[in-house]
Amino acid sequence: MIKQLSLFDIYPNGSPEEIIISDGHLQLYHSIFSDVEASRYYDRLEKEICWQQDSIILFGKSQPLPRLTAWYGDPERSYTYSGIAMEPTPWIPLLQTIKTKAETLAKATFNSVLLNFYRTGTDGVSWHADDEPELKKNYPIASVSFGGTRRFLLKHKTDPTIEKVELILTSGSILLMLGTTQEYWLHQVPKTKKFVEPRINLTFRFIQ
Numbered sequence: 566m567i568k569q570l571s572l573f574d575i576y577p578n579g580s581p582e583e584i585i586i587s588d589g590h591l592q593l594y595h596s597i598f599s600d601v602e603a604s605r606y607y608d609r610l611e612k613e614i615c616w617q618q619d620s621i622i623l624f625g626k627s628q629p630l631p632r633l634t635a636w637y638g639d640p641e642r643s644y645t646y647s648g649i650a651m652e653p654t655p656w657i658p659l660l661q662t663i664k665t666k667a668e669t670l671a672k673a674t675f676n677s678v679l680l681n682f683y684r685t686g687t688d689g690v691s692w693h694a695d696d697e698p699e700l701k702k703n704y705p706i707a708s709v710s711f712g713g714t715r716r717f718l719l720k721h722k723t724d725p726t727i728e729k730v731e732l733i734l735t736s737g738s739i740l741l742m743l744g745t746t747q748e749y750w751l752h753q754v755p756k757t758k759k760f761v762e763p764r765i766n767l768t769f770r771f772i773q
């Protein structure tokens with residue numbers, strides 16, 4: 566009889582999937598939270614986070630971002646994102662618990678988190694790198710996902726001969742973006758016409 570391999574057989578003892586890319590380093594921890602835990606976190610984040618609808622100026626016109634966002638962190642760690650200056654909301658216990666998990670895996674401490682709420686497939690985030698000057702260079706970024714599964718794509722900034730990387734981020738996973746990943750690669754969560762469940766993503770960061 567052929568045994569169907571589960572992700573636990575492939576990545577036992579909580580070890581991550583190592584994604585080998587040139588000029589960067591990614592580690593994907595599948596099911597770091599159980600399905601039950603992940604769905605509880607999703608429900609609480611949806612209710613407890615102070616979600617905002619931000620806009621950006623595109624071709625002289627104000628356009629709503631295709632997602633809701635929130636920014637939490639240590640006091641005075643303000644952050645400018647797509648031209649939007651965000652003052653951090655103080656930490657809440659729910660976020661501190663998730664932060665501790667991300668810090669253990671990343672072997673690094675974080676002082677802020679950007680949250681994105683993708684309500685439907687028409688919400689997404691376009692090509693960018695988390696390389697703003699206020700972020701500590703080549704410092705880990707931990708990306709935690711709850712709710713619907715979405716595609717996460719990476720492409721090299723300057724070498725078009727390097728193949729794009731596609732990851733599938735499922736509920737309860739943690740993706741670590743390490744080393745020079747932000748310096749050399751862009752990433753996006755593409756919009757999709759397929760039905761997808763709403764998704765909440767948290768990226769834990771370190772502001773200098």
Ligand SMILES: O=C(O)CCC(=O)C(=O)O
Nearest residue numbers: 679681690717754766768
């Ligand atoms: O939702 C994701 O997986 C990524 C979000 C992201 O790249 C960002 O907030 O900078």
Ligand SMILES: [Mn+2]
Nearest residue numbers: 693694695752
């Ligand atoms: Mn990003």
